[in-house]
Amino acid sequence: MRHRRGTASLRVTLGIAAGIIVISLSAMGLQYQLTARALAARQAELLETDLEAFAANYQQRRIPALRQAIDFRSETMVPDEAIYLLQDREGVKLAGNIDGWPLGIAPEGARFAPDPVLVYHLPLGPGGTEIAYRGIARELPGGFRFLTARAETPREATLARLRAVILPVAAGLVALALLAGWLTSRWVLARIERINRLADRVAAGDLSARLPGQRPDDEFGLLETHVHAMLDRIEALNRATQSLSDLIAHELRTPLNRILQKIRALDAPGERKAELEAEIHATTRTFNALLDISSAEASSGTRPGFSPVDLSELAAELVELYQPLAEDKGLSLGADLSAGCIVLAERNLIAQVLTNLLDNAIKFCAPGDTIALSLHPSEARHLMVVEDSGPGLPAEIRSEVTRRFVRAERDRAVPGHGLGLALVQAVATHHGARLALPDTAKGFRIEISWPRLAD
Numbered sequence: 001m002r003h004r005r006g007t008a009s010l011r012v013t014l015g016i017a018a019g020i021i022v023i024s025l026s027a028m029g030l031q032y033q034l035t036a037r038a039l040a041a042r043q044a045e046l047l048e049t050d051l052e053a054f055a056a057n058y059q060q061r062r063i064p065a066l067r068q069a070i071d072f073r074s075e076t077m078v079p080d081e082a083i084y085l086l087q088d089r090e091g092v093k094l095a096g097n098i099d100g101w102p103l104g105i106a107p108e109g110a111r112f113a114p115d116p117v118l119v120y121h122l123p124l125g126p127g128g129t130e131i132a133y134r135g136i137a138r139e140l141p142g143g144f145r146f147l148t149a150r151a152e153t154p155r156e157a158t159l160a161r162l163r164a165v166i167l168p169v170a171a172g173l174v175a176l177a178l179l180a181g182w183l184t185s186r187w188v189l190a191r192i193e194r195i196n197r198l199a200d201r202v203a204a205g206d207l208s209a210r211l212p213g214q215r216p217d218d219e220f221g222l223l224e225t226h227v228h229a230m231l232d233r234i235e236a237l238n239r240a241t242q243s244l245s246d247l248i249a250h251e252l253r254t255p256l257n258r259i260l261q262k263i264r265a266l267d268a269p270g271e272r273k274a275e276l277e278a279e280i281h282a283t284t285r286t287f288n289a290l291l292d293i294s295s296a297e298a299s300s301g302t303r304p305g306f307s308p309v310d311l312s313e314l315a316a317e318l319v320e321l322y323q324p325l326a327e328d329k330g331l332s333l334g335a336d337l338s339a340g341c342i343v344l345a346e347r348n349l350i351a352q353v354l355t356n357l358l359d360n361a362i363k364f365c366a367p368g369d370t371i372a373l374s375l376h377p378s379e380a381r382h383l384m385v386v387e388d389s390g391p392g393l394p395a396e397i398r399s400e401v402t403r404r405f406v407r408a409e410r411d412r413a414v415p416g417h418g419l420g421l422a423l424v425q426a427v428a429t430h431h432g433a434r435l436a437l438p439d440t441a442k443g444f445r446i447e448i449s450w451p452r453l454a455d
Contacts, residue, residue: 014181016180016185017177024177039154039159047114047117047134047148048114050150051112051148054112055111057069063140063142063144067094067095079097079098079151080125080126080151080153081151082150083096083124083135084096084098085100085145088144089144098124105118105147107137107138108137112138117135119132131151131152133150134150135148135150194224207235208235211227307347308344309343309345309350310340314347316337318354318358319335319358319373326362329367331371334373335372335374336372338375343382343431345431345450353424356420356423356424357420357424357446358386359420363415364391364411364414364444365388370389371386378449381433381434384448385447387446393437394409396408398437402422402424402435404418406422431451433451434449
């Protein structure tokens with residue numbers, strides 16, 4: 001069983017990293033917005049403070065006091081920090097740190113109220129560069145025009161420094177988030193892979209497989225405990241079923257043999273005795289098949305008695321053996337076998353598999369049908385296919401056909417007990433092979449992929 005570990009690891013890593021990055025970048029973005037708002041509020045507060053001071057001076061002694069206050073501010077503030085200007089009705093400069101009224105700015109209102117506040121872009125920076133200002137322009141009583149604004153330069157410089165800090169921090173955060181996501185995914189997927197390895201062994205037929213080491217006291221440990229308990233229960237039930245099957249087969253085979261001996265000793269017509277003997281032999285073969293299936297299932301996942309077997313050679317021998325039987329029934333039996341398909345197996349069990357499949361094909365096919373056996377190697381397995389153009393499997397039993405005693409209703413008149421494919425499944429599982437019964441437009445097809453013998 002293959003697991004897409006790389007894909008799963010990438011998804012988990014990116015998922016964890018994305019969560020960390022989104023949360024962290026959202027926090028930094030929020031901090032940036034809060035800082036920008038705080039700086040904007042500070043700029044508005046400074047502008048209001050200027051306006052309150054100018055308003056207080058204007059109320060005391062009107063234009064002379066306002067002019068004096070602007071001259072005082074102009075001595076301490078340069079144009080790229082703040083601008084102040086007071087003109088008379090003729091446009092003559094009375095006070096301020098800029099020479100003339102900027103183009104494109106029209107006075108609005110006649111008082112020192114902070115609203116409306118406008119944003120101006122004026123070429124008052126070093127070398128004539130434009131600077132953004134936030135301030136007011138008013139026309140006071142008597143036609144005096146008044147302008148004051150605070151430069152956005154300090155705020156923009158602070159935000160620029162903040163951005164300069166945020167960008168490398170964000171880049172480092174992305175790298176750390178990816179690393180944290182990768183480490184977390186490795187830890188999580190390693191725990192999952194531990195259970196997957198157990199599942200692979202169980203799927204191969206080793207019900208006694210268990211996870212080694214002490215189970216941790218967490219959710220994964222609890223899952224492992226539940227899996228072990230489930231496997232213990234399945235193994236106990238399987239042993240009980242196998243023991244019952246073996247007991248029945250063993251206990252009944254002896255009395256059947258005794259009955260057979262008594263039948264032979266009877267003074268009865270030869271044909272009648274032959275029929276009874278055939279029935280007893282058929283019943284004995286059924287019990288032997290049950291014992292073979294139980295033996296194969298009990299030893300699944302183990303490799304006692306295994307040796308290299310030339311699957312190509314064995315298949316060729318059996319095809320040659322069954323070709324006369326197929327011809328007698330009017331069938332065509334062909335083979336397409338690649339040479340050198342070696343597996344580690346029990347030769348007699350593999351022979352039983354092929355014998356069962358070829359027997360079934362000949363038994364269920366009608367004159368004129370074809371039977372084909374193919375065997376070809378792949379990267380890790382040898383694919384064996386047996387297919388015929390016979391009646392095929394009814395849809396209602398396809399999912400259960402490898403269970404014991406499962407037969408189609410239409411085949412009740414055909415000799416057999418529904419144990420052939422059950423034995424094929426048990427032997428395949430015993431050898432770690434994979435069995436598949438793909439849908440076909442006509443006939444029957446079974447695919448068995450046998451593990452290759454390592455070089």
